[in-house]
Amino acid sequence: MSRSGVLFDHVWKRFRRGERHNALRDLIPAILSRAVGTGNSGLERDEFWAVQDVSFEVPQGEAFGIIGPNGAGKSTILKLLTRVMRPTIGTCSLRGRVGALLEVSAGFHQDLTGRENVFLQGAVMGMKREEVSRKFDQIVDFSGVAEFIDTPVRHYSSGMNARLGFSVAAHLDPEILIIDEVLAVGDHAFQQKAYDRIQEIVNRDITVVLVSHQLERIAQLCSRAVLLNQGKVAHAGPVQEVVDVYIRSSGERERQTGEAALRYDRFEAVSSTDVPTGGWLSLVLSGSVLDRTLLDDTLGIGIVVKSMASGAIAFSVNSDNLRVQMPDAGSFLAEIELQLNVAPGLYSVNAVVKKKHSRQTIQGGPWVGVNVTGDTVSGGIVQMNPRMTLRQDVLSTKDA
Incomplete structure (x- = not known):
């Protein structure tokens, strides 16, 4: 059996509506409340489960899709995978260097330039400065923001942030690449280039976890997927099977x-x-x-x-x-x-x-x-069943 790249084992994540820890007076009651809590799956007043008993495993080198309607828990799961959050119950583990793009700002420091943020992200991923330097020109060229690379990223548009963020995550040799729906903010040409890059990464035996509402992209890139609904697993299995279940259930809900x-x-x-x-x-x-x-x-x-x-x-x-x-x-x-x-x-x-x-x-x-x-032999949506014949120019042949 292939070695696991990602293991998500019976994970629950609990939130409290309106919870904040802006001051010590907020934090101490929250800590005491947790200390005397039951530790099980019960809920107190104003609490809710964003993720409920979700499990999946992604072998090394596999592309895995996470789909579902808005509010299903997809982004919460990605934040758990990247340790932005910790599970309330269950185990979440990843084996290898993680490259992640979870939101438009891509974790960038807004007061730093694009160049400085590239090196910062490399350091966060555990890379040496020399390693990042070798990849720097590829990152900037792919992102298409070369003209603004020495500009603070707070002046970037959401599309520029997304392009540079994806380029950093996809070029700094991750062993696991985790991507949220943020690519939807880019233009069509960049989206196509990004998905081509993901396909290259999958072909290089790198683990990919992908969230997208573009079901066709999920079906093209991933071999397996999980469908979430209200924080629970509604269906899991081969990607086309999961996509079909989602399409049918969405059609039934639409009224x-x-x-x-x-x-x-x-x-x-x-x-x-x-x-x-x-x-x-x-x-x-x-x-x-x-x-x-x-x-x-x-x-x-x-x-x-x-x-x-x-x-x-x-x-x-x-x-x-x-x-x-x-x-x-x-x-x-x-x-x-x-x-x-x-x-x-x-x-x-x-x-x-x-x-x-x-x-x-x-x-x-x-x-x-x-x-x-069918075989894709053309671009666009309409299929015009193209035919083409070619013959050598007779006059040109005689002149020769």
Whole structure:
């Protein structure tokens, strides 16, 4: 069996709402309270569990994903892994030098320059100054902030902070690399470069723990993952299995509230959700017309297909465009077929309601996750099934 790079064993983390230790008078009661506490999983008034009995193990050289909705406990777990916090109960251990990027400021000292912070971070990771110096030019070049490297980082934008922070963490020879969702603040070109770098790191047998809402990236980079919900493990296993569970559960949770023209009850695929590029996806959507007057000011049933990697809309259509007559009242069942002429990747098919004149989405609904398979031979979202032939210029050949 591979040696463990990361071990997270039955970990619990407790917080107290409004707790602060700004003065000795705050700290002493907190210490006494803990000293006379039960030491078990009970909670006192104003306390809550941010992480509850979470366990996972990441072998050396594996990329491991952590996914879940906002507030699920993902960032707390990363702070426990990097010893920014200590578990209330359980064991958290890492084997090797850790490079971490947990927030936009990347742990930088705001009054120091970018250059000074690079060397500071290297020292924190236990590296000698000579080691950091050998990597310095690579770090700055990758980050794209060379022009401002001698400027205090308090003047950096969030994107500049993130680029330099990631570059430091990814180039100073970590044995374990831990990254939070902070990469989302960078532009698309840097995000792609960063994920390419992570792929290189994984290929070099370095352990990676990654939190991201970009499910396609998680599926591409990681072999296993854990899905968190309200601080607990909702599912763990092979990455595609975990992503599929998350997509299905998210679709089931999505419901509209308030005054609405339509109510969507059920949206699901009746064919496989693993579809080759150019293949067909069949779905059924059931619901009810709640208010015909409100419905007349909408485009009826709306379908929006989005890339899960970028959030970009690949396609949208509605019943009004398709000349499908909606009932005046009562329930309906819509059968929908889509030819997925898109590049391979993860997509969401969303049921929405849009306003007729502004085309603004005024009502969300359930969604279905789809994995489009095939060889990636092009960029972008749309799959145009490219063909190309080449022949040597006949006139040029004769002239020769």
